Amino acid sequence: MRSDRGSWGRVISGGLIFGAAAVFVSLVGMVEALGVRVIVIGVIDFGRLLLLLIGLGAGYQAARRGGGGVVIALLRGLLAGAATGAGLAALLVLGSEVNLRGMFINASPALFEIISFGRGAAGVPLVVAAGAVVGVLGAAATLLPGTVRGPLGAGVTATIVIGLFQELLQIILQGEEGVRAAIRQLIFVPEGLPPRGALEVFVVVLVASALWRSRRPVVRGWISKRPPRTQRLLRLLGLLLAVAVVLVLPAAGGLFVSQVLVLVGLYTLMGLGLNLEVGFAGLLDLGFVAFFAIGAYTVGLLTSTGQYGVAHWSFWAAVPVALVVSLIAGFLFGLPILRIRGDYLAIATLGFGEIIRLLALSDALRPWFGGSQGILAVPKPNIGGFEFSGPMQIFYITLVSSAFIAFVAARLRDSRLGRAWMAMREDEDVAEAMGINLINVKLLAYGIGGAFAGMGGAIFAALLGSIFPHSFNLLISINVLALIIVGGMGSLPGVVVGSLFLVGLPELLREFSDFRFLVYGAALIIMMQVKPAGLWPAAAVRRELLKEEPVGAVTEGPVAERAEA
Amino acid sequence: MALLELENVHVYYGNIHALKGISIQVEEGEVVAMLGANGAGKTTTLRTISGLLRPREGRVHLRGESIDTMPPHVIVHKGVGHAPEGRRIFARLTVEENLMMGAYARADPHGIKEDLDRVFALFPRLKERISQVAGTLSGGEQQMLAIGRALMARPRILLLDEPSMGLAPVLVEQIFETLKTINTQGTTILLVEQNAYMALTIAARGYVLQTGEIALSGKAAELQANEEVRRAYLGG
Numbered sequence: 001m002r003s004d005r006g007s008w009g010r011v012i013s014g015g016l017i018f019g020a021a022a023v024f025v026s027l028v029g030m031v032e033a034l035g036v037r038v039i040v041i042g043v044i045d046f047g048r049l050l051l052l053l054i055g056l057g058a059g060y061q062a063a064r065r066g067g068g069g070v071v072i073a074l075l076r077g078l079l080a081g082a083a084t085g086a087g088l089a090a091l092l093v094l095g096s097e098v099n100l101r102g103m104f105i106n107a108s109p110a111l112f113e114i115i116s117f118g119r120g121a122a123g124v125p126l127v128v129a130a131g132a133v134v135g136v137l138g139a140a141a142t143l144l145p146g147t148v149r150g151p152l153g154a155g156v157t158a159t160i161v162i163g164l165f166q167e168l169l170q171i172i173l174q175g176e177e178g179v180r181a182a183i184r185q186l187i188f189v190p191e192g193l194p195p196r197g198a199l200e201v202f203v204v205v206l207v208a209s210a211l212w213r214s215r216r217p218v219v220r221g222w223i224s225k226r227p228p229r230t231q232r233l234l235r236l237l238g239l240l241l242a243v244a245v246v247l248v249l250p251a252a253g254g255l256f257v258s259q260v261l262v263l264v265g266l267y268t269l270m271g272l273g274l275n276l277e278v279g280f281a282g283l284l285d286l287g288f289v290a291f292f293a294i295g296a297y298t299v300g301l302l303t304s305t306g307q308y309g310v311a312h313w314s315f316w317a318a319v320p321v322a323l324v325v326s327l328i329a330g331f332l333f334g335l336p337i338l339r340i341r342g343d344y345l346a347i348a349t350l351g352f353g354e355i356i357r358l359l360a361l362s363d364a365l366r367p368w369f370g371g372s373q374g375i376l377a378v379p380k381p382n383i384g385g386f387e388f389s390g391p392m393q394i395f396y397i398t399l400v401s402s403a404f405i406a407f408v409a410a411r412l413r414d415s416r417l418g419r420a421w422m423a424m425r426e427d428e429d430v431a432e433a434m435g436i437n438l439i440n441v442k443l444l445a446y447g448i449g450g451a452f453a454g455m456g457g458a459i460f461a462a463l464l465g466s467i468f469p470h471s472f473n474l475l476i477s478i479n480v481l482a483l484i485i486v487g488g489m490g491s492l493p494g495v496v497v498g499s500l501f502l503v504g505l506p507e508l509l510r511e512f513s514d515f516r517f518l519v520y521g522a523a524l525i526i527m528m529q530v531k532p533a534g535l536w537p538a539a540a541v542r543r544e545l546l547k548e549e550p551v552g553a554v555t556e557g558p559v560a561e562r563a564e565a
Numbered sequence: 566m567a568l569l570e571l572e573n574v575h576v577y578y579g580n581i582h583a584l585k586g587i588s589i590q591v592e593e594g595e596v597v598a599m600l601g602a603n604g605a606g607k608t609t610t611l612r613t614i615s616g617l618l619r620p621r622e623g624r625v626h627l628r629g630e631s632i633d634t635m636p637p638h639v640i641v642h643k644g645v646g647h648a649p650e651g652r653r654i655f656a657r658l659t660v661e662e663n664l665m666m667g668a669y670a671r672a673d674p675h676g677i678k679e680d681l682d683r684v685f686a687l688f689p690r691l692k693e694r695i696s697q698v699a700g701t702l703s704g705g706e707q708q709m710l711a712i713g714r715a716l717m718a719r720p721r722i723l724l725l726d727e728p729s730m731g732l733a734p735v736l737v738e739q740i741f742e743t744l745k746t747i748n749t750q751g752t753t754i755l756l757v758e759q760n761a762y763m764a765l766t767i768a769a770r771g772y773v774l775q776t777g778e779i780a781l782s783g784k785a786a787e788l789q790a791n792e793e794v795r796r797a798y799l800g801g
Contacts, residue, residue, distance in 0.1 A: 416669075423666050426655040433615055433649055435641030435670030435718060 008079070011062045015080030015135070018058035019087020022051055026091065028518065029106035031114060034511050039163030040198040041191060046164065046511070047114060051088070055131050058084040059138025074139050081135015085128040088115050096121035150213055155206035162201050163193045165508065171254055246399065250392040258391040260507040262463060265398030266456045267503045270480045271487070271495035272402070272409050273452030278481070279490030279538065280413060281445035282425030284346045286477050287353025290333070291326045291450035293360060293472035295457025297369065298322035299378065300467040306377030308370045315381035319458050326454025330447035338442055341428070353477050361469040374468035378461050394463050401459065405452050406492055412448065413492075421445060475517075479503065482520050486527055488534025497535045566629050568593045568753055569614065569645075569722055574623035574633075576606075576613050583609045585777040586623065591722065596744070596754045598764035598785070600798055601774035607757040608650055610774070611724045614755075615647040616640040627722075641670045646720025650727050650757075652711045656700030660691055663699050663710055667717030676719065683750075684713040687743055705736035712743070722753040729760045741767050761798035765789050773798075 025031055035047030044052070062080030063073040092115055094100065100107035116123030117130075141149060162169060166188060173184035187197040223231060250258040270292055277283045302311045302318040311318075337348045360369050369375070381388045381397065388394050412418050420441045423431035432438050461467050479502065487498025502520065506512045512519060527534065569591040576584040584606050591597045599607050612618045614625055616637035625633040632640050641647075655663050664684060668677045685692040688709040694702060699710055708728055715723055728744070729737040737760065745767050748754050758764035765771055765785045773781040773794060781791065788794050 419666060419669065422658070423655065423669070426657060427653055429617065430649060430653045430655070432617060432637045433641070433647040434666055434714075435638045437636065437638040439636075 007065075008076075010065070011076045011079050012083050014062055014065075015058045015083025016087060018054050018061070018080070019084040019090075019131075022054045022084060023087050023091045025050055025054070026088070026111055026115065027100075027104045027106055028515070029111075030515050030518075032106060032108065032111050033514065035114060037164065037509070037511055038192050039160060041189070041194050043195055043198070046509075049160065051115075052134060055081050055084050055134035056138035056141070058131075059135030060141055061138075062135070063139035063142040070143055073143060074136055077135040077137075077139020078132045079135070081138065082128050082132040084135065085131020088131070089124045089127040092116050092124055092127060093121060147210075147213060151206045151209035154209035155202040158205035159193075159198050159202045162187070163198065166193045168253075168257065168508065172252060172257075250395045255390065255392060258395050260504055262391045262395050262398050262459075263507060264499045264504045265395065265402050266460055266463075267480060267483060267499040268402045268496050269398070269405060269456030269459070270453045270476075271484050271499055272405050272492070273449040273456075274480050275484045275490065275492070275495050276409055276412070276421075276452065277445050277449040279484060280418060280425065281421040281442070283442065283445055284342075284349065285446075285449070286346050286350040286474075286481065287333075287356075288349075288449075288453060288480055289472050289474070289476040290353045290356035291329060291453035292457040292460065292476065293356050293469075294326045294329045294450075295322045295454030296461040296467050296472075297360065297375070297457075298325045298454070299458040299461040300375040301369075303461075304375050304378050306375065308368065308375045309377070315379070315458075315462055316383075319455070322454050322458040323451045326457070327447045327451040329454075330450025331443050333450065334443040334446035338439055350474070350477075353472075353474060357469055357472050360472070369469075372469060374466055376466045378465050378467065380465065381462050388462070391463065394459065397462075398459055401455050402496075405455060406495075409452070410492055417441065417444060479520075482524060486523060486535060488537040490538035491534060491536050494534050494536040494538065501535070567591060567626075568595075568628060569755065570624075570626040571610070571614070572624040572626065574610075574613060574620045574625065576609055576618055576620050583777055584613065584620070587774075587777070587779060589772055589779070591753060591755050593721075594748070594751070594753055595770065596748050596756060596768045598761075598768035598771040599755065599757045599774060600759075600761045600764060600771055600788075600794070601780075602797075603759075604776070605774035606777040607774055608726055609777075611647065611649075611726055611755070611757055614640075614724060615645055638670065641718055641720075644719075644721035645724065646715040646718045646722070647724045648711045648715040648726060648728070651730065652704075652707045654699045654702075654707050654710050654714065656698070658699055659696050660699055660702070660710060661695050663714050664691075664717050667714035670718055677717070680717055680719055684716055687716075687746060688713055705732050705740070708732060708736075708740060709743075712740070712747075716747065716752070720752065722755060723747070725754060725756045727757055727759065729758060729763060737763060759798075761794070 031047035031050060033047070034050060035045045037046040039045055039049060058080040059077035062076040065076075068076075092112060095107055095112050112120065115127065117126055119126065144152070170184060170188055170190075173180040173188075175181045175184075187193065187200060189197070193201075223234060226234070249261060253261070270288065273291065274285060274288045277285045277288070299315065299318045299322050301308060302313045302321060303309065303315055305312060313321075333349075333352055337345060340348050359365055361372055363371055365371070381394075386393075388397060413421075420431065420436045423434055423436055424438060424441055428438065431441075460471075464471075483498035483502040484495055485498075486502055487494030487496070502523070506516050506519065531537075567590040569589070571587055571589040574584055574587045575582070587606070587610055589597075589599075589610070599610065601607050609618060613620055613633075616632070616635055616639075620633050623633075624631055627640075627643055627645065630643070632643060632645075635643070655666060658666070664681060665677075668680065671677055685695075690706055691709055691713055694706065699707065702710060712723075712725065712728065715725075725744070728740050732740065741763050744754060744756070748767070756764055756768060765788055768785045770783065771785055771788045772779050773788065781788065781794065783791075789799070
């Protein structure tokens, strides 16, 4: 029975790891900082939710590994959850004996209040028991059939999301009467989401999700039985609906949401560019922000009405120039690093990003680029008297250029050049032996990728109306790389999904800002474990990582379908 | 005029003198084998011909034209196809995508389609697995794919690096049968092999490399009969 004992040991040690995670997020201050955001009034806040999720995760993980019946699985969850709780309990005991604040500034009485359910050191057994209960719940989630777990998960997620963003939603739904006000009054109270509203949301989403699950095959079947013309029409209708929703987003969401959306759009532009370099061509680039800076500075210098402006051009005249300049910058950037591969490429590109930033910052070039004071008075774009004065208007520029550039990227991917990139990504030597001119192909990847980011930079300049060198630091390059990894390397929709998740969400949850990179790191690790191909994987990666094809398959149909799916 | 001619080729890896004056001739329509132990310089020779390495001294001629200063992609255009050592197929792409990648240097859709059919006729297994991801193919199928991919460029001369490596004996025989067919269809083959026995059964002539130099050369039958070759490479 050694192996059995071993597996129980693994359950406990697994639970302790989750416990360590709980202690960690507590001590870095996340629990307390996120606790400001109440999800359901009087029930739970974001900080407590975080601890709860860790406990659920412990139970889920423990029950999923290893077989055994229902009781065994629940027992595993219980044990793992209790071990997680024990981690926090240990922190509690330690905190009540020693003053931890000398080392951990966040080990405040308020934190211990949260962890111990307000009972101090006396709360220790309660914490362990709570962990166990939560662990059992997490384990139970693995036992439920998909038809139950799906709607349940949807209901809980919807409740959490609505609770998290209640402030924003209340602003969107403001007004005294009408449908908006009715919805608002139904769910919210002025202070937030009350338990009654949470229950309403939960039940509605649960029922809707369950209905959708059971009716989906019927709807699908009905659609597939329509003549192709009607099917096309329906698809077009769906697309138009999606476009319409996106178009009214700024008006519906207000200034703050628009600001976030523009930021998501800018990161999408950069992501599309970096995705072309890293995802399509396999060229790692850690200095990508350089192209963004070059685009921004080009527009800034050409349009500024201030001290450093050289031409007083309009935004629209300056954008093509910005694209060309960043394209050329990409070529020049590529030249010295043509022969460099792998890790060395990462370091060389890292340097390029810093060089551009330091040049912009330098005193020597101050007469032209304004040094640390930057370039001011960049005018807003306008068309025939209509001024794109703020994020709500600039959103549309971002949207149109993102759509256009995504289209260009998709066409490039399927072109001859795209095939050459793909071959180069898979195996540089063989690509060369296939007759691919690596020099041209690499330079084009850097150039076009750079031009995409330059477009983002151009809009960025117009959005802020001023440009400072410190806006273009290394972290932006890392953000962009992280978002294409999370979205799915080489996948175009993945870029949008990635920037919504890694740029949009943290902006909307301002409490996150201090922990942004912690969350990025955690998100990347979890992604690698759970969805290594990204949230929306590219076709080739999906095929490789999911390995669904039976090796002996001889028919063409099913395999081809799966590759497309 | 020989189709391919190497004339006193010297190649260095840094300070290491890898090829010390290699001279090789391959006539149109021939199968020529290059034998030798590990590190003798066989792969280096092939890489030099396809332009992946540059000779420091000496010349490489293709139909009398000097190609040793041309970049690899131009040499592919000139009609040199290279199936590199260790198969090196694009594991994440499908069989069809791999083959189409082989035709990258060409712009004649009709000819490409013809050659695709030809490859499928040579390797029916590949046709069965046309949409399968190449990484999930068996070793033998991957080797077929590597050869097929090289053929898709419609080369005049095919450089094959160790096509028998890691394959079961029955598969090795199959592959060599197919190589013979490819040759009779008009493609010249320069074959690098450690499996000297198989190589010499399909080759007309052979060269034996030893530490960067040609130790022996001659007709396949002569090499097979040669005491030294027998002892060193044929296990007898």
